[in-house]
Amino acid sequence: MSMKITGKENKQWSRLGARATYGQAILMLAEQVDNLMVLSADLGNSSGLDRFKSSYPDKFLNIGIAEQNMIGVAAGLAKEGNIIFASSFAPFISMRAAEQVRMNMGYMKLNIKAVAIGSGVSMAFLGNSHFGLEDAAIMRSIPNMTVVNPADCAEIVKTVFAAAKYPHPMYIRLTGAVGFPVVYEDDYEFEIGKAIEIRQGSDVSIVATGSMVYESMEAAKILQDLGLSVSVLNIHTIKPIDTDALDILIKKDKPIFTIEEHSITGGLGSAVAEYVSSIPNSPTVNRIGLPDEFVITAEYRYILEKYGLVGTQIANSIQLKLNIKQ
Amino acid sequence: MTNREKYDQVFIDSFSVTKDQLNEGLVYQSVQQWDSIGHMGMVAALEESFDIMLETDDIIDFGSYTKGIEILSKYEVVI
Amino acid sequence: MMSNNDLFLLAKKSRVQLLELAFKSDGPSHLGGGLSMVEIFTALYGSVLQFDPQNPEWENRDRFILSKGHGVLPFFVALHNAGFISQEELYTYKKNESDLISHPVMNLRLGIESSNGSLGHGLSMAVGISLALKRKDNLTSRVFVVLGDGECNEGSVWEASMSAAHFKLDNLVAIVDYNKLQSDGNSDTIMDIGVLEKKWDSFGWEVISLDGHDINALIDALNKASSGPSVKPRVVIAHTVKGKGVSFMENNNAWHHNRLTQTTFEQALAELNN
Numbered sequence: 001m002s003m004k005i006t007g008k009e010n011k012q013w014s015r016l017g018a019r020a021t022y023g024q025a026i027l028m029l030a031e032q033v034d035n036l037m038v039l040s041a042d043l044g045n046s047s048g049l050d051r052f053k054s055s056y057p058d059k060f061l062n063i064g065i066a067e068q069n070m071i072g073v074a075a076g077l078a079k080e081g082n083i084i085f086a087s088s089f090a091p092f093i094s095m096r097a098a099e100q101v102r103m104n105m106g107y108m109k110l111n112i113k114a115v116a117i118g119s120g121v122s123m124a125f126l127g128n129s130h131f132g133l134e135d136a137a138i139m140r141s142i143p144n145m146t147v148v149n150p151a152d153c154a155e156i157v158k159t160v161f162a163a164a165k166y167p168h169p170m171y172i173r174l175t176g177a178v179g180f181p182v183v184y185e186d187d188y189e190f191e192i193g194k195a196i197e198i199r200q201g202s203d204v205s206i207v208a209t210g211s212m213v214y215e216s217m218e219a220a221k222i223l224q225d226l227g228l229s230v231s232v233l234n235i236h237t238i239k240p241i242d243t244d245a246l247d248i249l250i251k252k253d254k255p256i257f258t259i260e261e262h263s264i265t266g267g268l269g270s271a272v273a274e275y276v277s278s279i280p281n282s283p284t285v286n287r288i289g290l291p292d293e294f295v296i297t298a299e300y301r302y303i304l305e306k307y308g309l310v311g312t313q314i315a316n317s318i319q320l321k322l323n324i325k326q
Numbered sequence: 327m328t329n330r331e332k333y334d335q336v337f338i339d340s341f342s343v344t345k346d347q348l349n350e351g352l353v354y355q356s357v358q359q360w361d362s363i364g365h366m367g368m369v370a371a372l373e374e375s376f377d378i379m380l381e382t383d384d385i386i387d388f389g390s391y392t393k394g395i396e397i398l399s400k401y402e403v404v405i
Numbered sequence: 406m407m408s409n410n411d412l413f414l415l416a417k418k419s420r421v422q423l424l425e426l427a428f429k430s431d432g433p434s435h436l437g438g439g440l441s442m443v444e445i446f447t448a449l450y451g452s453v454l455q456f457d458p459q460n461p462e463w464e465n466r467d468r469f470i471l472s473k474g475h476g477v478l479p480f481f482v483a484l485h486n487a488g489f490i491s492q493e494e495l496y497t498y499k500k501n502e503s504d505l506i507s508h509p510v511m512n513l514r515l516g517i518e519s520s521n522g523s524l525g526h527g528l529s530m531a532v533g534i535s536l537a538l539k540r541k542d543n544l545t546s547r548v549f550v551v552l553g554d555g556e557c558n559e560g561s562v563w564e565a566s567m568s569a570a571h572f573k574l575d576n577l578v579a580i581v582d583y584n585k586l587q588s589d590g591n592s593d594t595i596m597d598i599g600v601l602e603k604k605w606d607s608f609g610w611e612v613i614s615l616d617g618h619d620i621n622a623l624i625d626a627l628n629k630a631s632s633g634p635s636v637k638p639r640v641v642i643a644h645t646v647k648g649k650g651v652s653f654m655e656n657n658n659a660w661h662h663n664r665l666t667q668t669t670f671e672q673a674l675a676e677l678n679n
Binding site: 040129 | 520
């Protein structure tokens with residue numbers, strides 16, 4: 001059931017955006033998985049699920065605006081042998097329903113895929129109440145949770161298909177909006193838990209996740225023009241983190257920069273730093289992400305730029321840190 | 327291909343309709359595939375076919391096969 | 406004191422201001438659920454609430470919380486008409502880094518008591534405020550909260566509701582904007598809440614059910630003295646129409662969160678100005 005993608009499809013999905021791609025992916029999955037059930041907390045339309053709802057009405061359950069109940073109900077359904085995908089906005093799953101996630105998914109290890117749509121700051125003018133600033137941190141701190149943050153729409157599709165086969169509770173964090181840039185122009189191997197080297201390099205090691213993979217690639221190109229050889233590692237699975245891939249970076253003994261559309265507290269950067277710092281003589285880990293603050297409200301890209309999270313600014317931050325003169 | 331043929335082909339491909347459905351009755355949500363996702367796909371296909379970029383308001387106002395012809399004329403595409 | 410006619414005209418004007426604000430923001434807004442609350446806000450800010458825009462932290466003010474956080478359009482318009490928000494500031498709505506965004510962000514100077522957006526939070530805070538007011542012997546101020554009917558899906562609303570009755574908070578008034586629609590559609594088909602009046606009654610509240618577009622009925626319900634011997638919080642179940650005032654928006658959930666084009670804006674204005 002591994003999902004092959006084409007560059008053309010990825011471009012089309014990119015236009016539709018992250019949420020609509022989730023809807024498309026789950027629709028395709030339904031053709032293959034009979035015991036699939038998809039839950040939403042009155043955000044079916046916002047999750048790109050309208051087509052799924054009309055095509056598979058018996059596989060869709062709207063719980064109304066009640067996220068805690070949604071996870072609890074998902075647990076009951078999962079326990080009785082159904083494959084469950086339950087979506088809502090990031091803070092409502094990771095915080096409103098955190099305890100339900102903890103007990104049902106963490107402690108009882110029930111096979112639920114909780115999908116956080118609109119994570120990071122892509123909710124733009126809806127503001128901090130709707131942003132996923134700390135969701136990866138919270139979900140990752142719960143034992144037995146797998147946390148995945150796909151880099152582009154193709155990876156969202158691959159994640160959904162891989163998740164259906166993966167018999168463990170999962171938190172899938174969708175960053176990016178409409179026009180989510182393409183990282184993968186061709187089909188590629190995707191495996192939960194295995195980081196992917198997107199770009200090779202020998203002077204600087206960038207480790208990125210979700211929307212920041214594309215921005216990191218842009219940053220790497222800019223730095224290359226300045227004579228720096230920069231590698232980019234896509235850690236789509238923040239937990240369990242691919243320590244083998246990190247070992248390779250540690251051996252290079254070059255500064256590591258982590259980039260995430262998430263607080264620098266507790267997310268990818270922290271996960272990488274936790275591991276790397278445990279290895280003697282390891283390189284520095286420099287965390288780039290959102291600050292430990294509630295952020296401004298604006299258009300999506302404006303917010304990213306405000307906090308230095310677009311390619312040019314990431315390149316600049318790296319230069320400054322390394323004291324590279326232009 | 328004429329503009330009309332290109333235009334029609336986009337609708338046929340996007341919404342799995344037949345040629346005789348291509349009239350003023352073909353409106354948003356009148357066929358299953360013309361939902362919000364189908365709409366975005368159709369717009370993308372038209373943009374690619376005619377090498378244009380539709381404005382957001384036009385994408386929203388594009389509610390029917392016939393309305394679309396009117397809208398495209400703004401972009402100097404005569405169907 | 407505004408006359409009936411003044412209030413009626415204020416509601417009319419507010420609808421126009423609401424549409425203009427939404428249109429000028431050049432993006433989607435929660436229009437449907439905003440339009441359903443125009444009379445509620447007209448009654449509150451045009452008549453019932455005690456406040457002073459020159460002294461927004463006046464201890465004896467009434468406190469208002471928009472728990473149905475996405476209902477900012479009529480809220481910001483009402484705050485503007487009440488003198489809290491200037492015309493210039495109103496038009497910073499949905500501009501980058503503005504204080505006025507798609508949900509309320511706490512700012513007492515602007516008359517916004519609380520940050521909301523995540524549904525189901527406001528009633529709890531209102532309970533806390535009501536308790537605090539009683540503890541400091543403030544018998545003048547009252548606390549008003551507006552909730553959505555979809556919002557009543559959230560369990561936290563019922564925790565708050567139970568506690569309000571338990572604590573006998575007769576200085577607390579909740580208003581439910583009962584427009585029978587929510588993001589994904591018809592509230593009945595998504596999560597049937599049964600008879601809303603009975604639910605609140607069973608939780609120990611004094612319930613008043615009315616037409617949410619009847620300003621006089623709203624004012625009476627919000628102001629009247631308690632009827633019974635027991636001390637209870639009050640809920641006004643305001644039966645409303647999502648998108649009220651614009652024919653093509655009424656009960657049309659496509660307008661839950663949508664943007665106005667030049668065409669639809671002009672059509673809507675034409676209807677309102679008739």
